[in-house]
Amino acid sequence: MPAARESLLDAAYTALGRRPWTAVRMVDVAAVAGVSRQTLYNEFGSKEGLARALVRREADAYLAGVDRALATRTEVRERLAAAAEWTASSARDNALVRAMLTGCWSERLPAPTLSAVPSSSAVPAQRRADGPLPSPADFVALVRDRAVAVLSAPGTPKSDTAELARSCELVVRLALSCVAAPPGEGGVTDLVHTVLQRQPTRAGGPQVRSISR
Template sequence: MPTARDVLLDAAFTALRNRPWAGVRMVDVAVSAGVSRQTLYNEFGSKEGLAQALVRREVDGFLRGAEQSLDAGGSGAGVPARLAALGAWTVRAARANPLVRAVLTGCWGVELPLMARPGRGPGVPGQRGPDGTRPVETPTELVDKVCDRAVAALAADWDGGPGLAAACEEFTRITVSYVIAPAAKGEPDPLERIAAELLSVPAGARQLQADDPDNHQ
């Protein structure tokens, strides 16, 4: 059975779907959740606390989904295919959830909570929320967490040497670029091809390619 906290966060997320965060009123969230406004304040302390707890929950859900995408099909799916599944999940989750997209890219629209933008108020990334909520990651920190999960999930089935961590990091950053600038409509999904290419080239060779000016012509 959902807790009062879960129900309140669900109500807050629904409210954010329907209107800009600046227009979301605490009393409306409480009414939608079927609890008193005092219960809402007791749980989160303030509207800023509610916002940070909401962002924290959505990011945690994204990270759980990332782990599940890496496990889909098990080792039989192949390391490149599992890494591509992570990329597909990341793009899909970011397109469906504006809070996940904002934390991944650092691009906070005016309709999102002001407290979650760097430099805005007490709930900025890196600071614990008023109700003790864990800090919200910066984009770099979130990408690092996704990479760490990818390496941990794929290492046992990887026999290509020490380049797995570098390939996962590069792939995750490329995936975030597809969140910001999606592929043209009708184009085939490039993520599986990109994953296969990155995993087939040793990290040192990739660095040499990146440093070669002929590759940028």
């Protein structure tokens, strides 16, 4: 029931914005979604299952936003700046994304374990949610690898790809630092521009302006 599943996750996310997760009741989530409580349990198995699925969905939405940001411009530096801006704004606007990126889970939020949990669910999406959830270190690697895959020109030497990977990881970590301590005038973009200007320039590297993928 994909439509019911999304409605339930939407209802859970809305409820979390209004009260601590410990005060969110399954029966209320089901009522807001317009389905029975049994349907909710059939989809997620438990409140912990609902929490894991909600966290997984927000993680996927954040990473999809990274992909969109990396595809918006032709200049490497601007693409990386866009991804950094998206990271900072997502963390500012979404408490679950902020917790996932920083590892700081407040008492208001669900705190599902990052490791995989045994699953008896027949729902493929829930079995996926029962798998391991990304840690802050995982997000750094995921975003870095996405950026390298998008920004690397065909035939780029391994040494230049490695250099690009280092620059991408530097930008990701810079963005995460801005989550913890918001930047001043100029914002994240100016910081990314300043940092990348200091990186060595090679074919396929972060300052090459001709990449159009």
